[in-house]
Amino acid sequence: MLSFALKRLGVAILVALTVSVITFSMIYLSGDPAMALAGEAATAEDIANIREFYGYNRPILIQYLDWLFRALQGDFGQSHYLKTDVASVIFERLPTTMLLGACAISFALILSIPLGVIAAIRPNSLIDRFALTIAVVGQAMPSFWFALTLMLWFGINWRLLPITGTASWLNFIMPSIALGYYVTPGVMRLTRAGMLEVLASDYIRTARAKGLRPLRVLFKHALRNAILPVVSLAAVQFGFMLGGSIVIETIFAINGLGFLAWESIQRADLPMMQAIVLVLSIFYILLTFLADMINAFLDPRIRVT
Amino acid sequence: MAKPILDVENLSVDINVPSGVLRAVQNISFSVARGETLCIVGESGCGKSITALSLMNLLPRTARRSADTLLLDGQDLSSLREREMSDLRGNAMAMIFQEPMTSLNPAYSIGNQLEEAMRRHRNVSNSEARDRAVFLLEKVGITGARGRLGQYPHQLSGGLRQRVMIAMCLMCEPALILADEPTTALDVTIQAQILHLLAELRDEFETSLILITHDLGIVARVADRVAVMYAGEFVETGTAEQVFNAPSHPYTQGLLRCIPIPGKTKRGAHLGAIPGIVPNLVGRLEGCHFASRCPHVHDACRSGQLALRPAFEESHHYRCVLSPEACAENLKSGVAA
Numbered sequence: 001m002l003s004f005a006l007k008r009l010g011v012a013i014l015v016a017l018t019v020s021v022i023t024f025s026m027i028y029l030s031g032d033p034a035m036a037l038a039g040e041a042a043t044a045e046d047i048a049n050i051r052e053f054y055g056y057n058r059p060i061l062i063q064y065l066d067w068l069f070r071a072l073q074g075d076f077g078q079s080h081y082l083k084t085d086v087a088s089v090i091f092e093r094l095p096t097t098m099l100l101g102a103c104a105i106s107f108a109l110i111l112s113i114p115l116g117v118i119a120a121i122r123p124n125s126l127i128d129r130f131a132l133t134i135a136v137v138g139q140a141m142p143s144f145w146f147a148l149t150l151m152l153w154f155g156i157n158w159r160l161l162p163i164t165g166t167a168s169w170l171n172f173i174m175p176s177i178a179l180g181y182y183v184t185p186g187v188m189r190l191t192r193a194g195m196l197e198v199l200a201s202d203y204i205r206t207a208r209a210k211g212l213r214p215l216r217v218l219f220k221h222a223l224r225n226a227i228l229p230v231v232s233l234a235a236v237q238f239g240f241m242l243g244g245s246i247v248i249e250t251i252f253a254i255n256g257l258g259f260l261a262w263e264s265i266q267r268a269d270l271p272m273m274q275a276i277v278l279v280l281s282i283f284y285i286l287l288t289f290l291a292d293m294i295n296a297f298l299d300p301r302i303r304v305t
Numbered sequence: 306m307a308k309p310i311l312d313v314e315n316l317s318v319d320i321n322v323p324s325g326v327l328r329a330v331q332n333i334s335f336s337v338a339r340g341e342t343l344c345i346v347g348e349s350g351c352g353k354s355i356t357a358l359s360l361m362n363l364l365p366r367t368a369r370r371s372a373d374t375l376l377l378d379g380q381d382l383s384s385l386r387e388r389e390m391s392d393l394r395g396n397a398m399a400m401i402f403q404e405p406m407t408s409l410n411p412a413y414s415i416g417n418q419l420e421e422a423m424r425r426h427r428n429v430s431n432s433e434a435r436d437r438a439v440f441l442l443e444k445v446g447i448t449g450a451r452g453r454l455g456q457y458p459h460q461l462s463g464g465l466r467q468r469v470m471i472a473m474c475l476m477c478e479p480a481l482i483l484a485d486e487p488t489t490a491l492d493v494t495i496q497a498q499i500l501h502l503l504a505e506l507r508d509e510f511e512t513s514l515i516l517i518t519h520d521l522g523i524v525a526r527v528a529d530r531v532a533v534m535y536a537g538e539f540v541e542t543g544t545a546e547q548v549f550n551a552p553s554h555p556y557t558q559g560l561l562r563c564i565p566i567p568g569k570t571k572r573g574a575h576l577g578a579i580p581g582i583v584p585n586l587v588g589r590l591e592g593c594h595f596a597s598r599c600p601h602v603h604d605a606c607r608s609g610q611l612a613l614r615p616a617f618e619e620s621h622h623y624r625c626v627l628s629p630e631a632c633a634e635n636l637k638s639g640v641a642a
Binding site: 201202206209225298299 | 391393400404407409411459
């Protein structure tokens, strides 16, 4: 188990390094950063000064290493637009996005896993059809439209929930549902397919032949084996929610990382975007690592490979 | 005769399939005495496994069981609800399956799975259950049993896994063990060991055994009584000697001719084979089920319902229109299926 964890950790670090290289090279993707910063009216001397000031005149490898070591110490430089420390802005916004993501993924899992299990126990029953309908509708419905519909009914027509902001936990209900609902179909179908396969397996028959109660067969013997791919999917989707909540955060005016990313793109604030991409990528990598660890805990066969 | 552990009369299993009702098992009757081994023999698809699963009430949802009598140690199984039935499964009756490679849950240690089988039915402490598991693992010939409790199925070979399955069956000292082709998936040397083990444990724990197999070699070694099954019916029943020494039904005769006998069967000679395939069991079959493959078939075979009839000895029955004398003649002349 320990050697498996170390191996996965090594892979995670390599992936993180690769991501950092790509993130760093972002500043050169749209041409010479010094020229972009200087603006159209700048003289050659201004550009040279800016190049000197930001260190763009050094060899690219040195620039990268310098940037990487600063980033490792939590220093992502200055925002070109806000003229403040990038790290402090990000770490101010991060908790909001994390909270939203956690609520959304919890909503998605709490809804989809039981539905998937029930659909697998009674395939082609009424409840299976109902779950399938939810899946198809969820897959087909754009999340921005769903978010606006929620707002219209719960926020405006019935006045049950606040529409915008992050003042209380009530503000998080609609964004969490809007963000989480999109993930529900995939998780549910995967749970259903996994459970169907596992429930038909020989070891479930063995468990029943031992006289075990149906609920014990279901939860101890079946779900643990069926849930493995769901864990991996949930981890990826959680990472996606952290980065992909741009739309939802914008609609509900939530001051999170997604909203910040959207703002920074508009302002061409490169250090900020770099830092956001890097931080979110690191979260992705951490989540994948965590999913691997959970799966290794659940299935002993994974531990040895 | 003492009261049997298992008494079955007219057990039938119907399975709903898209094309109609598949009559997988049709009116079979048998009983098993304490410590006795009954072998149910037949080729794939004849209804052997369905018979075993129906006794355990583990049939697929599309299947329906009916029986005039279904008594386990005097208790009527057909009147039990699923909840009461599950109290007996793994307790009074236990089952060993054909596929040791997939019959254990890969996510749990074998100790966990063994102890669970006991804790479900007995009010025992964890350490008592663990001691019982170690005791039985040693009984089934696994060395260093205590250290192996923490091992997972994927760390064990097929033979070892089947031994674990056998130990699991014995956790609650069942009166009856159903073994469905327990050695089919194992290689030949392991087969012999597992069979020997089953016979030994049967004697030691005075357990009755229903052994389901297509392998007549196995039957010859462990059976007290034999039921030959064909297309959902018993076509011949009797003691092992009766069935092996004086097979009456053309199908049994054919099966026995499929086994080469060292020293008797000539090198290079053709081994017997039964031509044709098992008939489709959807809907009602008229006459003898074996008629389409039987070398002695004539018009009388094709209509009506055949009953099991006694052969020369009282406990020996077969299902054929031919008289016992005619059957014995067929056997001698060598014209079997």
